Amino acid sequence: xxxxxxxxxxxxxxxxxxxxxxxxxxxxxxxxxxxxxxxxxxxxxxxxxxxxxxxxxxxxxxxxxxxxxxxxxxxxxxxxxxxxxxxxxxxxxxxxxxxxxxxxxxxxxxxxxxxxxxxxxxxxxxxxxxxxxxxxxxxxxxxxxxxxxxxxxxxxxxxxxxxxxxxxxxxxxxxxxxxxxxxxxxxxxxxxxxxxxxxxxxxxxxxxxxxxxxxxxxxxxxxxxxxxxxxxxxxxxxxxxxxxxxxxxxxxxxxxxxxxxxxxxxxxxxxxxxxxxxxxxxxxxxxxxxxxxxxxxxxxxxxxxxxxxxxxxxxxxxxxxxxxxxxxxxxxxxxxxxxxxxxxxxxxxxxxxxxxxxxxxxxxxxxxxxxx
Numbered sequence: 001x002x003x004x005x006x007x008x009x010x011x012x013x014x015x016x017x018x019x020x021x022x023x024x025x026x027x028x029x030x031x032x033x034x035x036x037x038x039x040x041x042x043x044x045x046x047x048x049x050x051x052x053x054x055x056x057x058x059x060x061x062x063x064x065x066x067x068x069x070x071x072x073x074x075x076x077x078x079x080x081x082x083x084x085x086x087x088x089x090x091x092x093x094x095x096x097x098x099x100x101x102x103x104x105x106x107x108x109x110x111x112x113x114x115x116x117x118x119x120x121x122x123x124x125x126x127x128x129x130x131x132x133x134x135x136x137x138x139x140x141x142x143x144x145x146x147x148x149x150x151x152x153x154x155x156x157x158x159x160x161x162x163x164x165x166x167x168x169x170x171x172x173x174x175x176x177x178x179x180x181x182x183x184x185x186x187x188x189x190x191x192x193x194x195x196x197x198x199x200x201x202x203x204x205x206x207x208x209x210x211x212x213x214x215x216x217x218x219x220x221x222x223x224x225x226x227x228x229x230x231x232x233x234x235x236x237x238x239x240x241x242x243x244x245x246x247x248x249x250x251x252x253x254x255x256x257x258x259x260x261x262x263x264x265x266x267x268x269x270x271x272x273x274x275x276x277x278x279x280x281x282x283x284x285x286x287x288x289x290x291x292x293x294x295x296x297x298x299x300x301x302x303x304x305x306x307x308x309x310x311x312x313x314x315x316x317x318x319x320x321x322x323x324x325x326x327x328x329x330x331x332x333x334x335x336x337x338x339x340x341x342x343x344x345x346x347x348x349x350x351x352x353x354x355x356x357x358x359x360x361x362x363x364x365x366x367x368x369x370x371x372x
Contacts, residue, residue, distance in 0.1 A: 025258030028123035051119035053309035068116030071253040076111040085263040099231040101321035119248040123316040123335040130318040161314035163228035163264035165271035169308040180208040180295030228264035240334040
């Protein structure tokens with residue numbers, strides 16, 4: 001096994017098979033580096049490091065010495081159609097873009113430095129298992145066009161590590177608003193009873209008494225997860241949760257053997273902006289609880305963030321895209337759980353056929369029971 005030292009003093013490795021010389025690939029099902037030709041297996045070596053938080057303030061304005069590579073021989077290619085940049089280590093090749101389905105024909109180049117990942121969540125289901133789940137998912141879509149059957153082949157989706165940021169931070173929020181407390185007033189009214197007589201009745205009518213409220217709430221946040229990609233919608237990736245984050249491993253290029261990784265498109269500062277949006281909903285809930293009462297109005301919140309740290313993570317996804325009638329449809333599979341989410345078109349002919357069948361059934365029922 002060969003070791004190369006990067007500018008950031010990270011060790012990267014290449015993994016030739018000691019039996020036949022071919023490249024070992026990471027096998028998700030058993031977690032070993034496996035030779036696809038002779039079957040030789042090796043355990044992924046422990047790096048001796050831990051997945052640690054890094055200071056947001058120290059990294060938000062990056063310096064060259066804070067950048068690194070996924071591996072010494074990592075290559076990068078950019079899709080000419082959607083612009084996504086994918087990183088891979090030979091013998092993996094560029095192939096087809098996982099995000100838009102276009103065959104990538106651009107020339108590869110040595111990968112540009114990035115904020116090197118702190119941790120990686122290795123694949124635990126194979127491409128074959130993900131493909132079987134995809135076939136079942138597509139078969140359950142009754143109105144999908146028949147032309148999608150070719151997409152249910154094992155090679156239709158590929159394993160790619162998607163970049164994420166996680167943020168830890170402590171927050172203090174000063175707020176102003178109003179507290180609403182319900183009170184009830186007895187009112188008298190007249191109504192006509194069932195016999196046509198006017199009768200007097202009473203009822204309790206609810207009112208709200210508003211009073212000014214202000215205060216301070218504090219809340220720590222741990223591992224606020226933000227996708228660092230724009231190639232998939234955040235909602236689609238959040239739908240793949242939960243991620244098995246306790247199973248994170250310190251970054252080791254061995255886990256990328258046979259897989260690609262996407263270069264982050266959302267930088268560290270942009271990611272924290274999105275994290276703040278996620279945290280704000282929780283903080284507002286804290287403010288409303290602190291105001292109390294039956295209703296609350298929040299007029300202003302001023303939140304301070306301190307002791308903020310982050311991690312750059314790679315999470316496993318099987319992804320594929322196909323084009324149908326000029327539109328791009330994406331499929332994503334959680335590489336740990338097999339959870340599937342994606343787009344699919346509707347077959348107009350299948351829908352029309354169903355409507356026609358229903359109309360025929362209704363017509364038959366009318367003929368059979370209409371004269372009774």
